[in-house]
Amino acid sequence: MFYEFRIDLKTKRAIERNIEIMGEAMFRILKVDSTFKIKNARKIVDTRNRIIHGYHGVxxxxxxxxxIRDLPELESEIDDLLEGARQ
Known part of the structure; x- marks a missing residue:
């Protein structure tokens, strides 16, 4: 699957763009609540910055x-937060 990903520029750019959007959202959340309970919140913002500004490339x-690894974990964390908010 990685080989297909490497040659599919549209998919690569779409994933990068979505990481940028998530990083911007996380940045805004952390400005309001720096104790927000997402394990890799700062890394999400940092990755967004590296993609956007080209720092050292990604x-x-x-x-x-x-x-394949981090987004499913993030989805699970968000689901847990939403479930806790509903209770």
């Missing part, structure tokens, strides 16, 4: 790892 391997 490798295809890193983007792939975020997509």
């Amino acid at each position: 490798s295809e391997e890193t983007i792939w790892s975020i997509a």
Whole structure:
């Protein structure tokens, strides 16, 4: 799957763009509540900044790892927060 990802520029850019959006959202949340309970909140913002500003680049391997490992974990954390808010 990684090979297909590497050659699919549209998918790579879409994932990068969504990481940028999540990083911006997290940045805004942290400005309001610096104790917000997302494990890698600061890393999400930092990754957004690296993508947007091109700091040291972000490798295809890193983007792939975020997509297949970190995003499902983040989704689970957000689901837990939403469930707790409903109770």
